[in-house]
Amino acid sequence: MGKTLFKLLLVVVALLIGGRWLLQWELRNSVDAAISDAQSVVYADYDRLDVGFDGKVVVKRISLRSPNDEGFSAFIQQIEVDMQSLPELIQRRLGGGLPERMSVRITGVTASLGNLVETLEREVDCMDPARQPSDWMLGLNQDSNITLSYDYQPASRELSVDMNVELPGAYTMNGRVRLGNVSANFRRAGSLDMVRLSYNDIRGVAAWRNFCAEHHSLAPEDVVSRHINAMEERLNYQGLSLTEQARAAYQTYLTEPTRVSARWVLGLEFEDMPDPATLGEMVVDRLELELAGTPVSPIFNKVTPKQRPVPQLQVQRKPESAERGPVELSFDEAREHIGATVTVVTGSKEVRGELISVGESELVLEVVKDGTNRFSITYYRSRLDRILLEP
Numbered sequence: 001m002g003k004t005l006f007k008l009l010l011v012v013v014a015l016l017i018g019g020r021w022l023l024q025w026e027l028r029n030s031v032d033a034a035i036s037d038a039q040s041v042v043y044a045d046y047d048r049l050d051v052g053f054d055g056k057v058v059v060k061r062i063s064l065r066s067p068n069d070e071g072f073s074a075f076i077q078q079i080e081v082d083m084q085s086l087p088e089l090i091q092r093r094l095g096g097g098l099p100e101r102m103s104v105r106i107t108g109v110t111a112s113l114g115n116l117v118e119t120l121e122r123e124v125d126c127m128d129p130a131r132q133p134s135d136w137m138l139g140l141n142q143d144s145n146i147t148l149s150y151d152y153q154p155a156s157r158e159l160s161v162d163m164n165v166e167l168p169g170a171y172t173m174n175g176r177v178r179l180g181n182v183s184a185n186f187r188r189a190g191s192l193d194m195v196r197l198s199y200n201d202i203r204g205v206a207a208w209r210n211f212c213a214e215h216h217s218l219a220p221e222d223v224v225s226r227h228i229n230a231m232e233e234r235l236n237y238q239g240l241s242l243t244e245q246a247r248a249a250y251q252t253y254l255t256e257p258t259r260v261s262a263r264w265v266l267g268l269e270f271e272d273m274p275d276p277a278t279l280g281e282m283v284v285d286r287l288e289l290e291l292a293g294t295p296v297s298p299i300f301n302k303v304t305p306k307q308r309p310v311p312q313l314q315v316q317r318k319p320e321s322a323e324r325g326p327v328e329l330s331f332d333e334a335r336e337h338i339g340a341t342v343t344v345v346t347g348s349k350e351v352r353g354e355l356i357s358v359g360e361s362e363l364v365l366e367v368v369k370d371g372t373n374r375f376s377i378t379y380y381r382s383r384l385d386r387i388l389l390e391p
Contacts, residue, residue, distance in 0.1 A: 031059070042066060057081040077108025103149035110143055123378060126212035126223060127230035133215070138207035140170040157182050159189065171204040173197070192268040198261040205257035217369070224254045239305035240284065246299045249291045258292040326388040334358050334387050344379055345386040351377065352390070363387075 028049050035044045047061035058080050065073035082103045125131040147164040159182040165173045175197050181190025212223045228242075228251060235241055242250065253260055264286050268274075274282065289296040326343065334342070335358040343352045344365055353367040361381045368374050 040067065072111070074109065074111040076106060078106075080105045080107075100152040100154065101150065103147060106146040106148075108143055109146060124215060126208070126216060127227050129231065129234065133208065133211055135167060135170070135204075138204070138211050140204060140207055141168050143168065152182065152186070154184065158193075159186070167204070169202060170207070171202055172200045174199075190270060192266050192270070194263065194265050196261070196263045198259065200259045201257035205254060209254065217375075221255075224251060227254070233306075235300070236303060236306040239303055240300045241303045243298050243301055246289070246296055249289075249296045253291060260292075261290040263288045326390055329387045329389050331358070331363070331381050331384065331387065334363060337389055341390040343386075343388040343390065344384065345388065346379065346383055347385065353377070 031046070031049060038044065043063075043065050045063045046059050049057070049059045051057050058078060060078050062076040062079065063074075064076070082105070123131055124133045124137065126133065145166045145168070148162070150159060150161045152159050157180065159179045161177045161179070163175045176194070177192070177196075178194040179189040179191065180193045182188070209220045209223060212218070212227075213220045216223065218226070228247065231250075232242060232247075264283065265288070266282065266286060268279075268282075273279070284300055287299060289299055329337065329342070334355060338355055338357065340355050341352065342355050342365070343350055344363075351365060351367060353365040356364040356366050356376060358364075362378050363381075363384075365377050365379065366374060367377055
């Protein structure tokens with residue numbers, strides 16, 4: 001009996017070692033093939049790939065860079081894929097299926113944007129939610145950690161997907177998406193049940209406030225008030241406004257940051273999706289917000305949507321002997337007027353300044369603020385409505 005048990009243990013160990021080696025060899029070949037196929041988009045390289053007996057696949061020291069040597073590049077210290085156990089990993093791999101739970105941890109992520117840095121810095125507008133400064137502009141730690149994981153419950157057919165982002169010493173951000181009626185092979189989901197986001201600040205908001213104050217030549221308290229006013233303006237165009245409680249909570253967060261959480265309990269059936277207008281109302285109406293553990297409710301008031309004005313240039317007629325009014329230029333014609341004073345029209349906004357340069361797809365305008373402060377603004381060709389040459 002003892003000899004039989006010993007032989008059985010040897011067979012099990014041999015199978016585990018052989019399965020681990022074959023799986024590691026197959027994964028390396030798959031990764032190398034994927035890297036080769038993606039070379040036209042991104043160059044990638046890694047130091048080593050290992051499969052452990054605990055079911056973890058570890059890839060160490062990954063380098064990424066764009067085909068253009070002066071463009072994007074990134075370095076990842078380690079990617080760890082946890083499949084719970086080696087026998088389950090082998091079984092799932094041979095069966096062509098995925099495990100019911102898995103986590104991916106990416107540590108030591110750093111990136112360089114190359115020549116994009118200068119362009120992105122010029123595009124920053126702290127009052128515009130779509131043009132906020134990046135973490136590296138704020139001087140925050142760039143060695144971030146990311147964890148992706150999922151958990152599938154076969155009995156209820158629910159799939160929960162979690163993403164956690166940590167910027168040590170700056171902030172942590174957590175997100176969860178819960179899907180319903182998910183098939184066992186994960187190829188189909190019947191509903192989106194819940195979305196949850198949570199942000200715990202350490203010094204990220206303080207860094208944002210200080211950067212924006214310097215970038216816009218404003219006091220930090222003015223940055224906060226103008227940012228909130230700009231948010232209100234955007235909401236007004238959507239027929240919404242912040243309630244007094246929500247506005248006060250947002251102002252408190254921007255001056256004394258803490259933990260903020262948002263949750264949407266949606267219950268959207270993918271086979272019976274509502275129209276975009278109804279979906280937009282659901283996203284607004286079903287938003288639940290907490291600040292430092294205290295619910296903020298209600299968040300929005302319904303208001304009459306504010307209409308965006310159509311820009312119209314008012315030019316007074318003058319005698320023929322008088323000076324001519326502004327002349328509209330095409331983008332290509334603007335290259336012939338470097339150093340001239342022009343007015344750039346984008347949507348309802350008009351900005352007057354000195355034309356510094358005109359490239360293939362963007363132009364740079366130097367603007368004087370308060371009579372002394374000078375700063376440059378970059379406008380992309382696709383966003384320009386009109387360019388008016390001043391007399």
